[in-house]
Amino acid sequence: MFRYLLYGIIIAIHLLMFIVLFMNNPVYKQRGDGEAPPAVQQSDAAGSQSQSAAETNRAPGFPLYSDNYYRNAGLNLDQELLRLSSQCRAAAVIDPERKMLLWGKNVDQPYPLASITKLMTVLLLMDDLRADNNNLSLDTPVKVSLSAAKVSRRLERGVYLDSRETFSIDELLKSVLIRSANDCAYLLAEFLSDGKPEDFVARMNRRGKELGCKNFFFINPHGLPEGSQDNLGSVLEIAYLTEYLWRFPEVMKWTATRRERIRENSKPFDLDSTNALLRTCPGVNGMKTGMTNRAGHCIVVTCEREQKRIMVIVMGVTAVNGAKLRNDLAQRLVEWGYKQSSL
Numbered sequence: 001m002f003r004y005l006l007y008g009i010i011i012a013i014h015l016l017m018f019i020v021l022f023m024n025n026p027v028y029k030q031r032g033d034g035e036a037p038p039a040v041q042q043s044d045a046a047g048s049q050s051q052s053a054a055e056t057n058r059a060p061g062f063p064l065y066s067d068n069y070y071r072n073a074g075l076n077l078d079q080e081l082l083r084l085s086s087q088c089r090a091a092a093v094i095d096p097e098r099k100m101l102l103w104g105k106n107v108d109q110p111y112p113l114a115s116i117t118k119l120m121t122v123l124l125l126m127d128d129l130r131a132d133n134n135n136l137s138l139d140t141p142v143k144v145s146l147s148a149a150k151v152s153r154r155l156e157r158g159v160y161l162d163s164r165e166t167f168s169i170d171e172l173l174k175s176v177l178i179r180s181a182n183d184c185a186y187l188l189a190e191f192l193s194d195g196k197p198e199d200f201v202a203r204m205n206r207r208g209k210e211l212g213c214k215n216f217f218f219i220n221p222h223g224l225p226e227g228s229q230d231n232l233g234s235v236l237e238i239a240y241l242t243e244y245l246w247r248f249p250e251v252m253k254w255t256a257t258r259r260e261r262i263r264e265n266s267k268p269f270d271l272d273s274t275n276a277l278l279r280t281c282p283g284v285n286g287m288k289t290g291m292t293n294r295a296g297h298c299i300v301v302t303c304e305r306e307q308k309r310i311m312v313i314v315m316g317v318t319a320v321n322g323a324k325l326r327n328d329l330a331q332r333l334v335e336w337g338y339k340q341s342s343l
Contacts, residue, residue, distance in 0.1 A: 170250070297325070
């Protein structure tokens with residue numbers, strides 16, 4: 001009996017020793033919450049860096065663009081509106097709050113942008129105004145360079161820049177957004193790229209890709225053609241860019257303005273909006289028009305009624321009375337969009 005008891009004690013001692021050795025082995029030691037093997041930690045760090053890089057490509061809380069960013073509602077226009085829409089190359093009616101394409105035509109095909117280009121120019125300005133590594137503000141003075149003054153004499157539709165003048169960034173911004181001043185878009189690009197507008201254009205193309213937009217292609221910051229080349233973009237990516245800019249009060253302040261003035265203390269110059277829908281369509285507060293021979297008449301419309309938003313994009317109306325047809329179609333599409341969004 002004593003012998004069996006002794007055997008039991010010996011077995012228990014061996015078992016206890018085995019357990020102690022097992023638990024202290026670093027290979028099998030249980031990790032506490034938050035601990036991870038080195039390989040996993042490295043992977044997480046790499047993932048975190050990748051995520052951080054992606055975060056810098058957009059504004060906080062604003063998703064990147066993708067092919068399914070807007071869901072297609074598959075709605076149809078009535079016959080009269082469908083007939084009117086045959087006058088344009090591409091168009092869309094979008095409910096930005098529901099991320100829904102209510103109706104569209106050739107929405108993924110890139111077309112010449114004309115002055116719609118300036119929306120990307122303004123987006124880069126907004127990026128720079130919010131960057132931590134510079135001291136820019138809307139009040140920052142910008143001296144008109146000799147090259148910008150020379151460009152101003154060559155480009156159509158400007159404010160006739162003079163190299164003896166200095167404007168604030170806000171004055172240039174409102175000239176771009178209200179009058180669609182090509183020379184002011186050029187001067188902003190030159191100023192924001194240390195005198196190298198070609199670097200600014202490269203940045204425009206890079207920024208489009210960073211945001212997930214594959215169809216944007218830029219050759220200048222204002223939208224006028226250069227030889228056989230045009231700035232290009234698709235309707236849905238224009239809609240995304242519009243939605244992105246809608247968040248900035250300093251942008252919407254000027255896109256909603258019918259008339260403003262610069263050079264008040266010297267040679268007053270009135271800036272009249274190119275967007276006729278500000279006067280004819282209730283709730284319209286932007287955003288941009290454009291026209292060149294190859295692009296035709298284009299418009300991006302933002303509208304807000306009783307806190308409900310609708311966006312309309314019309315591209316490539318090439319008829320003789322194209323501006324009127326473009327505006328009529330855009331306004332009809334706005335009204336149609338509100339009817340659909342209330343269903």
